[in-house]
Amino acid sequence: MAATAGGSPGDVADVVRAELRQHGAAVVELADTLSDEDFRAFGAHLGDAMPEIAPAVQPFVTDGVILNLVTRHAHTADTSLQPFAENSLSLHSEGSGRTAGEQPRYIVLMCEDPGADPASAQTVLVSMSVVLQRLSAEDRAVLSRTRYADLPAGETILREHEGREVFAFRDFLHDELKWVNEGDDGDDAVDRALQALLAGMYESGASGVLWRRGLLVVIDNTYFFHGRTAGVSSPAHPRHLKRLRLR
Numbered sequence: 001m002a003a004t005a006g007g008s009p010g011d012v013a014d015v016v017r018a019e020l021r022q023h024g025a026a027v028v029e030l031a032d033t034l035s036d037e038d039f040r041a042f043g044a045h046l047g048d049a050m051p052e053i054a055p056a057v058q059p060f061v062t063d064g065v066i067l068n069l070v071t072r073h074a075h076t077a078d079t080s081l082q083p084f085a086e087n088s089l090s091l092h093s094e095g096s097g098r099t100a101g102e103q104p105r106y107i108v109l110m111c112e113d114p115g116a117d118p119a120s121a122q123t124v125l126v127s128m129s130v131v132l133q134r135l136s137a138e139d140r141a142v143l144s145r146t147r148y149a150d151l152p153a154g155e156t157i158l159r160e161h162e163g164r165e166v167f168a169f170r171d172f173l174h175d176e177l178k179w180v181n182e183g184d185d186g187d188d189a190v191d192r193a194l195q196a197l198l199a200g201m202y203e204s205g206a207s208g209v210l211w212r213r214g215l216l217v218v219i220d221n222t223y224f225f226h227g228r229t230a231g232v233s234s235p236a237h238p239r240h241l242k243r244l245r246l247r
């Protein structure tokens with residue numbers, strides 16, 4: 001069920017803030033889509049917009065911080081183009097390859113146009129606390145001592161944040177995840193914990209967003225993993241979401 005909001009960017013932010021406090025995510029039906037200026041003003045009520053600096057995405061960036069997710073490509077193996085292609089996107093927390101301080105807190109998505117097939121390319125949310133409950137105490141402990149190999153010490157896959165246990169993790173699918181264990185857990189124990197985490201993420205219980213024009217979704221990156229089901233590119237009527245990442 002979506003809350004409704006109209007009026008100024010500040011009014012929309014008030015509705016979103018209340019939803020975030022209660023659910024860790026907000027789904028809001030806007031009276032109309034926000035202009036880029038109002039979209040940025042809305043975001044400024046929740047945090048600082050992170051610049052989109054990756055060279056590959058520049059053709060899709062407006063105002064330096066708004067990423068226009070438009071389905072332009074058929075299925076592609078080029079990961080930098082996959083957000084703009086028919087590919088599904090595996091479950092992840094945003095910026096899992098960065099330190100906690102450099103990860104966004106909120107991902108804001110606003111639908112300009114759901115495209116020719118609104119049932120495809122659904123954004124999917126999976127609650128971190130539900131995944132956590134599916135893990136044994138042992139697996140949790142191992143994950144809290146394991147990090148991506150190229151991150152600094154302490155930047156573990158499971159970590160404490162504001163008194164809660166929070167994940168920073170991406171399902172790399174067929175790519176290798178290079179990890180380091182900061183304790184003395186064996187390779188087998190780490191592999192088991194990672195497999196249990198992945199199994200927990202993909203067990204039933206995901207929520208899909210059926211996009212329609214004017215729908216605004218804000219994801220707290222410390223409460224939910226997110227991903228996307230496969231889409232269809234329709235050159236005549238592409239899907240178009242606008243995204244902000246806020247810190």
Ligand SMILES: [Fe+2]
Binds near residue numbers: 094
């Ligand atoms: Fe993402």
